[in-house]
Amino acid sequence: MTQDITVTLTVNGRTVTRAAGAHLSLLRWLRDVADVTDPKYGCGEGVCGACTVLVDGEPVSSCIVLAAQVDAAEVTTVAGLAGADGVLDGLQQAFLEHGAAQCGFCTPGMLMAATELVSRGVRLDRDTIRGELHGNLCRCTGYQAIVDAIASVAGGERG
Amino acid sequence: MFVKPFRYERASSVTEACALLREYDGEAKVIAGGQSLLPMINLGLVDPSAVVDISRIAGLDGVAERNGSLDVGALTRHRALEGDALVARHQPLLAEAVRSVGNTRVRNRGTLGGSLAHGDPAAELPLAMTVLEAEYEVSNGNATRTIAAGEFPLTYFTTQLAEDELLTGVRVPKLPAGWGWGFHEVSRRPGDFAVVAAAAVVRCRGGAIEDARVGLAGVSERPVRLTSVEAALAGVPVSQIEDVVGEVDAIEPITDTMASAGYRRRLARVLARRVLADACQRSEGAD
Amino acid sequence: MSADEIRTSKAEELRVVNRPLARHDAAEKIAGTTRYAADLALGGMLHARLVRSQVPSARLVRRDVSRALEVPGVVAVLVGEDVPHNEVWVDVPGQTTEVVALKASMQVLATERVRFHGEPIALVVTETEDSLAAACEAVDVEYDLLPGVFEPEDGLREGAPAVHDQGNLLAEWNIDRGDVDAAFARADVVVEGEYATQFVDHAYLEPEAGVAWMDDDGVLNIRVATQVVEHYRDVARILGVPDSKVRVIAPYVGGGFGGKEDMTVEPYLALAVAHTRRPVRMTWTRNESLLARAKRHRTKMRYRTAASRDGTILGQDVEITSDAGAYAYLSALVLLYSSVHACGPYRVDNVRVRSKTVYTNNPPTSAFRGFGGMQVVLGYESQMDELARELGLDPAEVRKRNSLRRGDVLPVGQPIETEVLLAETIDAVIERAGDKPVPRGPRRAVGRAIASNMQSYGRLVWLNDSAAAWVGFQLDGSLTVRCGVPDIGGGQASSLAQIASEILGVDMDDISVHFGDSALTPLAGTTTATRQLLMSGNAVYEAATMLRNQILGAVAAERDQPVGSFEMAPGEIAGVDQNVPLKQALMICRRRNVPIEALGTFYGPKGREVGRELHAERIFPDFTFGTHLVDLEIDLDTGQVRLLRYVASHDVGRAINPMIVEGQIAGGAVQGIGQALLEEVVMQEGVNMTGGFFQYLIPTAADVPDIESVIVESGEGLGPFGARGVGEPPIGPPAAAVAAAICDAVGARPTTLPITPERVPDCIDRGRSREGGTAA
Known part of the structure; x- marks a missing residue:
């Protein structure tokens, strides 16, 4: 009764084609089928943002998108941010230096939301960063170090 | 998360989508952006045997200007509506309402048609459409019909759509010259479902209201127009809005984990006054 | 990036410790390569x-x-009768059989009786995740x-339904010090207040999860x-096997806050593996996590405070009732913390505390950051403010x-026994904050307040912690470094590397910390009670x-020098005349048959076990003090x-890593703000109405302002380098400060x-009538 469906996605530059359950969310497809485990399950409701990935450059909650719906798309997860040599990108480096990851579970989604935010290329003040990040929950940092890290890359350093 | 497997059907036309819906005889759900349906499936609240994906049907997205209206395709994503120049110019209330929907990710994937067809009584867009007196184009693949936005929602998560029908487009009248608009909502956190949302469009002249439309979401089984308030406002000086908008009686709010019925009543009054005041100010400014 | 502000006394020359270094686990977490429990x-x-x-x-x-066994893909469906020892025993300390049996128990899988919405009844094991939903339904x-029983007060009434056969009163504690009645009799002023806190969920981003397997031995x-990796013993007891046959490994944990202190998936994974002899994974959904994992105690408090005209507290009379939920868990201990912390960081010579925790048919309640020491902050700090108001004094001065x-x-x-820098933390937040802001428009009002707290760190002294x-x-x-400490995100492992680096001169990058393995790392106890910095x-x-x-001894002997003539330096042993490269020193x-390794064991301060009439010369190792301003x-x-x-601002003794300390302060403050304004697990006649993250509202980045921290360092703590624990303390003050x-x-x-928005208009109305009818 389970319908398998073939989906091809380019995940962090690697093309993956798999036949798997048609009902699988992009999150489950990535984690259970493609062994890309950096996006996390936190709620399954699209609320917490731990599963945030970029689909063709736009942030989505991978838990509430079906893999079949985004067939042929380009998917970027946090594991795709670092260079081939493993060197962290600028935003990741800022997260490291500011202590923006504590338990680290929200970090993969938070970084993808932040990546898209910074990619808009506009200077972001701290209130704007907070407003734009409201869809990504963190329970450890109080967001302080996360806002610090993003502000250090996109303007709006603490005065 | 542990969902029961379901089938996935991708429709390439409205006709095909409606035929698939008939084939599954009520057991299939339409999916476009999936931002309402998939959370419900993941939470086990709905359990379809198939989803019919309409997101790749051509020609159902985008905003076009036609005479005095904007034609908006049902597959237009919130993010597109939010940034659309025509919407910003001709119906800024809609642009404001859509900015209040969910978070960036929801607005990236979520569609206008999906939001309207979901029938959430607290949702921003059905309220905006009700106050703006929009019309919905609905099709079953063979025939189409037009339904007034205010008539479309029936009760909680239930609309006039038949099981084999799709909402394909929305016609939103442009805000006429001299009219102003207002939109406010109170949600527990930014991006959460509104506890109460309010929208108004008003024409004022010389400090008095000539014509007003005002509606609320989150206070009844569907968005409501406050018709008796509207009638009472005609000819009223802007400074006296607070006197006219007293206790709002045409509503039946409920108590849930977000707020009590009593608090919703309070917000109904406060937000109705606020959107009317904003709309009057914008109307006077537009002169 | 550095600390907002650090105010230090008694500083010593440190090379690595006290510096805001990037944590050694951070790069992997940021790169996305850390494998959490569910990632395996x-x-x-x-x-x-x-x-x-x-x-x-x-x-x-x-x-x-x-019917479930017939669902395709189902391998096993287990019920209570399939559990070798279907009972988990919990110690209820300090209580006599008058109150309740000294031990309480619960079943792994309920067989005859369920006591809360969400209690486990059967365990379904399947080949794929896709069969789980259908199998459970079948x-x-x-x-x-x-x-x-849904309200503790109702549970204590005559003729109330019995949640447990022994009665609904799980535990009670009494404190009597001085002469309370005399204190009230001679008081210039008495203020009274009743305060209530809600069920709160830990809401860590990582739901409960694990993978279990049988190894070759x-x-x-x-x-x-x-x-807590030491739950291997509880699992062994359930399975009826020797403790040595169970091993618990804690990978990096996606947040704990007390919610992963009791067992969650462990017994079920163990049963499934024991039954099928195959590896098994279990992940709880967010819905399950909200439904069934133990919550923070809903608590009602009644305070009466007597004071003299100058604001000196003469006596305090406190009643506390907490909702223990359906099973004992740690409720008796949480209530003990509430009782001991009931008067806060203030000297009160005449005290009466009466506290009770009562079984109900609500979800179980247990450990949560602050562990009973935080609910009472709302009580004692509200009393301080009311006292100041009544006497027309400055709340900070009182x-x-x-x-x-x-x-x-x-x-x-x-x-x-240590210096208390509470006043310094009060001055610090007030100085830092500057002028009170003005409203940004009409129909708005602004307010400012402070709240202080004290919170113990380290376990109760009679528990023989080590x-x-x-x-x-x-x-x-x-x-x-090998240490059994679980790392739940607070930088537990990284701090150990920083301490070792300081003492041994090894670069942080050259240190590996193996942690959280009950078989292969020396046991270090639980990552709870703000104890790991103190203990590990x-x-x-x-x-x-x-x-x-x-x-140093070996090198000195080799060089025929006195022992004190060498010291560790990065990469070498520094001597008065000559340096010895580290590698050479190791050779x-x-x-000389001198080991190049060492096992250290730290024993916490000791004390006698307490009874229901609480009195002890020592009950906790020490306390952390702080003040917040909003x-x-x-x-x-x-x-x-x-x-x-x-x-x-908190006196953290010494910040081993100021960046980690700031992270704990900001995180704790925001979690406390959530409890103040947003969060509640809503129960309706025992039915949990909070089904997901769309209903359980934790603060987002947009709900909170910057959390500015001022770290005060007294050097007075019992931890290494004079550090105090800071994991729990920052969650205490926010609710009281906001109120x-x-x-x-x-x-x-x-x-x-x-304090949801709908509770505020009532305050506005009461405020108006208190001011005699003038508009706010």
């Missing part, structure tokens, strides 16, 4: 899920698994509904998101006047110091509260949490 997949792995009670109180008439459970391995000082004795009988750590050099001069930190300090002395040790603005029409500014700031803005105080 093993070949042939099965999947498991629980069938849970849909009602809060019932007799189980029928549990029929036959388990037929028939309930015979029983009346339930017949040892059951459970790799699980936990704060706090300073009554602040504990070295030598003062807590109501429970424990003297304060922690062990092993530190060893590799031949190339790099260093390995000191254990590593001790092991590293032993190792340093071994090496010297080997030649500015907020209220929309007088909608009741919405917006925080404008937040400053938090007080609302009172400052509108003239009346909210007393029930969470």
Whole structure:
């Protein structure tokens, strides 16, 4: 009764084609089928943002998108941010230096939301960063170090 | 998360989508952006045997200007509506309402048609459409019909759509010259479902209201127009809005984990006054 | 990036410690390569899920698994009778049989009776995750509904339904110090207040999860998101196997806050593996996590405070009632913390505390950051403000006047042995905050307030706490640390590396910390009670110091020099005349049969076990003190509260890593703000109405302002380098501070949490009538 469906996605530059359950969310497809485990399950409701990935450059909650719906798309997860040599990108480096990851579970989604935010290329003040990040929950940092890290890359350093 | 497997059907036309819906005889759900349906499936609240994906049907997205209206395709994503120049110019209330929907990710994937067809009584867009007196184009693949936005929602998560029908487009009248608009909502956190949302469009002249439309979401089984308030406002000086908008009686709010019925009543009054005041100010400014 | 502000006294010259270094676990977390509990997949792995009670109180008439066994892909469906020892025993300390049996128990899988909505009844094991939902649905459970208890007060009434046969009163504690009645009789002023807190969920981003398998030696391995690897003993007891046959591994945990202190998935994974002999994974959904994992205690408090005209507290009379939920868990201990902390960081010579925790048919309640020491902050700090108001005094001055000082004795009988810098934290937040803001528009009001707290760190002294750590050099001069501490995101492992680096001169990058493995790392106890820096930190300090002395001794002997003539430096042993490269020093040790490794064990302070009549010369190792300040603005029409500014200051003794300390302060403050304004697990007649993250509202980045921290360092703590624990303390003050700031803005105080927007208009109305009818 389970319908398998073939989906091809380019995940962090690697093309993956798999036949798997048609009902699988992009999150489950990535984690259970493609062994890309950096996006996390936190709620399954699209609320917490731990599963945030970029689909063709736009942030989505991978838990509430079906893999079949985004067939042929380009998917970027946090594991795709670092260079081939493993060197962290600028935003990741800022997260490291500011202590923006504590338990680290929200970090993969938070970084993808932040990546898209910074990619808009506009200077972001701290209130704007907070407003734009409201869809990504963190329970450890109080967001302080996360806002610090993003502000250090996109303007709006603490005065 | 542990969902029961379901089938996935991708429709390439409205006709095909409606035929698939008939084939599954009520057991299939339409999916476009999936931002309402998939959370419900993941939470086990709905359990379809198939989803019919309409997101790749051509020609159902985008905003076009036609005479005095904007034609908006049902597959237009919130993010597109939010940034659309025509919407910003001709119906800024809609642009404001859509900015209040969910978070960036929801607005990236979520569609206008999906939001309207979901029938959430607290949702921003059905309220905006009700106050703006929009019309919905609905099709079953063979025939189409037009339904007034205010008539479309029936009760909680239930609309006039038949099981084999799709909402394909929305016609939103442009805000006429001299009219102003207002939109406010109170949600527990930014991006959460509104506890109460309010929208108004008003024409004022010389400090008095000539014509007003005002509606609320989150206070009844569907968005409501406050018709008796509207009638009472005609000819009223802007400074006296607070006197006219007293206790709002045409509503039946409920108590849930977000707020009590009593608090919703309070917000109904406060937000109705606020959107009317904003709309009057914008109307006077537009002169 | 550095600390907002650090105010230090008694500084010593430190090379690595006290510096804001990037944590050694951060790069992997940021790169996305850290493998959390649910990220592991093993070949042939099965999947498991629980069938849970849909009602809060019932007799189980029928549990029929036959239909479920027919669902394709189902491997096993287990019920209570399949559990070798279907009972988990919990110690209820300090209580006599008058109150309740000394031990309480609960079942792994309920067989006859369910006591809360969400209680596990059956365990389904399947080949793929896709079968789990259908299989669970196919388990037929028939309930015979029983009346339930949903309010603790109701549970204590004559003729109330019995949640447990022994009665509904789980535990009570009493404190009597001085003469309370005489104190009230001679008081110039008495203020009274009633305060209530709500059920709160830990809401860590990582739901409960684990993978278990049987290894080649017949040892059951459970790799699980936990704060306590020592639960291997509980699992062994359930399975009826020797403790040595179970191993628990804690990978990096995606947040704990006390919610992963009790067992979650462990017994079920163990049963599934024991039954199928195959690897099994279990992940709870967010819905399950909200439904069934133990919550923070809903607590009602009644305070009466007597004071003299100058604001000196003469006496305090406190009643506390907490909702223990359906099973004992740690409720008796949490209540003990509430009782001991009931008067806060103030000297009160005449005290009466009466506290009770009562079984109900609500979800179980247990550990949560602050552990009973945080609910009472709302009580004692609201009282301080009301006192100041009544007397027309400055709230900061009233706090300073009554602040504990070295030598003062807590109501429970424990003297304060260290310097208390509470007043410094009060001054710090006020200085930092500057002027009070003004409203940004009409129909708005702004308020400012402070709240202080004290919170113990380290376990109760009669629990004979200890922690062990092993530190060893590799031949190339790099260093390995082994310590059983679970790392739940607070930088527990990284701090150990920083301490070892300080003492042994090894670069942080050359240190590996192996942690959280009950079989392969020396046991270090639980990552709870803000104890790991105190306990494991000191254990590593001790092991590293032993190792340093071994090496220095060997080098000195080799060079025929006095022992004191060498010291550890980065990469070498520095001598008066000449330096010895580290590698050479290690070869010297080997030649002289001096070990290049050391096992250190730290034993916590000891004390006698307490009885229900609480009195002890020592009950906790020590306390951490702090003060928060909040500015907020209220929309007088909608009741919405917006925080404008937040400053938090704690005396952390010494910040091993200021960046980690700031992270704990900001995180704790925001979690506390969530409890103040947003969060509640809503129960309706025992039915949990909070089904997901769309309903359980934790603060987003947009709900909070910057959390500015001012770290005060007294150097007075019992941890390594004079550090105090800081994991739990910052969650204490926010709710009291927010409530007080609302009172400052509108003239009346909210007393029930969470302070949702709809609770604010009532304060506005009460404030108006208190001011004699003038508009706010």
